[in-house]
Amino acid sequence: MDPLRNPFAPGAGSRPPELAGRETIISEARTALGRIIAGRSAQSQILLGLRGTGKTVLLNEIENIAEDEDYLTSLIEAPEDKTLAELLYPQMRQVLRKLSTIEGARTAVNAALSALRNFASVFKISVGEIEIGVEPTPGYADSGDLEFDVTEMFELIGKAARTAGRGWALFIDEVQYLKEKELAAIIVAVHRINQKSLPVVVFAAGLPQMAQLSGDTKSYSERLFTYPSVGALDAVAARDAIRNPLHKEDVEITDEALARIVEKTEGYPFFIQEWGHHAWNVAEKSPITLEDVERASVRALERLDRGFFKVRMDRLTNAEILYVNGMARLGRGPYKSTDVANMLGKKPTSLGPTRASIIQKGMIYSPSYGTVDFTVPLFDDFLRRRSGF
Ligand SMILES: Nc1ncnc2c1ncn2[C@@H]1O[C@H](COP(=O)(O)OP(=O)(O)OP(=O)(O)O)[C@@H](O)[C@H]1O
Ligand SMILES: [Mg+2]
Structure with a gap:
């Protein structure tokens, strides 16, 4: 039939013609947004799911809802090679610039902008001309401790937003690429804005394998966030x-x-x-x-x-390809790491670094202790087709 009228949308982050099976996630997000901007408490969300399950599409959808609900929104995608401070800085700056145009918010915005200037300098981020004119006020967001300074920035932005009658919704895609201390900084910051009932909310999305949190951060994260799972559709x-x-x-x-x-x-x-x-x-x-x-x-x-499978394959080294082929030879996952080692005739400990680097690349993850599985659905079928076993 006429390809011009083809309604389907294969592609990373492409909005599907029908966003099927996600009503609960969307309605919970809508409720959280409505409550938070009204100064009530609600949980931020971290959507977890395998590759191609629709996490980015959901973040975009929730971002649209947030805009309708009077939030200023920022979306960052955590890449493997940039720091959280570098990613957050331009977004925080943009939000404050937008808030600065709102009557009555100027004082709170200026306080936040001057803290942002400190933030940039302590994390060695090169700043644009606009900030040069802003007087830095010592003592705000300049400790160099990411947790502390991100928390302070979120609080100052939250106050500026509240004065302006707006909210700030921050979206973080590919959250599994954040370092442990970066994720911890976000969680501690969310904890603080929750305590202060400030209109700031975070929606993140990533692979099921996330940084292992410890201590206080772990217990906050369990209370402050929900972790909706974004899986295959029924x-x-x-x-x-x-x-x-x-x-x-x-x-x-x-x-x-x-x-x-x-x-x-x-x-x-x-x-x-x-x-x-x-x-x-x-x-x-x-x-x-x-x-x-x-x-x-x-x-x-x-x-x-x-396409989809090959680009992922191309990111693996020869040793890593041997490892994933070993997995695929075992049939459907999840796989015990010891079974993969046996299949390859190796000691499990000797394969540890290979396994870790494939996890680091986001190709496999560990659904439970001592097991691995592919983050890309049906990747095992692809490997078997490709190698003829
Ligand atoms: N609920 C849905 N119903 C139908 N199609 C969907 C749905 N959600 C997403 N899709 C389609 O699935 C594809 C992948 O979506 P998306 O890029 O959001 O996935 P993802 O989970 O972010 O993947 P990755 O982990 O690779 O970033 C897109 O083509 C999108 O149109
Ligand atoms: Mg995505």
Whole structure:
């Protein structure tokens, strides 16, 4: 059918035509936003899920809701090679610049801007011309202790926002790449703004494997955050994700064709978009049939093998490839690390560093002690296809 009218949206962070199966997460986020801007307490959220399950899409969706609710919003994506201070600085600056235009907020904004100037200098961030004119006030956000200074900045921004009758919603994607002390700084800062009922809220998203927190930070994090899990869609939601966008285009799909897509994709949102996209393109006319889906499956797998799966594979060293192949040879995960070692004829301890570096790259994670699994759904199938075992 006409590719110009194809409604499906495979791609990182692309808004799907139907955001299926996420009603609870969205309504909880909406409630939290509504409560926090009204000065009531609510938990911040950390969405956890595998690759391609729709975390970024959800953060964007919640960001839109926040904007409608009068929040200023900031979105950062934690990369592997930048510090949290570097990422936060321009966002905090932008929020304060926006607040500075609001009548009555000027004094609180200036206090926060001058602290931000200290923050930049103590964390050695190069600043733009605007801040040069701002007088630094010693004693604010200049300790060089990230936890302390981030907390102080959040508090000052929260006060400025409250004076302006606004809120600040901070979104952090790929949160698993934050260092332990960076995540701890965010959590301690959220703890503080909660105590003070300031209108600041954090929504983060990342892989299930996050930095291990310890001590006080751990106990705060359990109380201050909820951890909604963003997984595969159940069969009902998966069918909606395909059928509803088709209906909007006046296209039908047979029940068996739909069932086949659900089976092939196992309900993973990224794969649903990919299969929907190809099924549309190969079908000559409505309704889309089982035969169309079979042809679409061949194309979808080809494209995944050359794209989604391959880019991830290309990031691994030879030793790491041997390790993941060892996992795939064992069938479906999760895998015991000792079984992977046995499969490769090695001692588990000798594979420790390889395992750790693949985890560091976000390709595998440890769902429980002594086990590993892929962060990319169906990656084991790909490895078996690729190597013919
Ligand atoms: N609820 C949903 N229903 C249908 N499709 C969805 C849903 N959520 C996301 N998608 C689709 O899934 C794909 C992946 O979404 P997204 O990039 O948000 O995943 P992610 O979890 O952030 O992945 P990664 O961990 O790789 O960053 C996109 O093509 C998106 O359109
Ligand atoms: Mg994402």
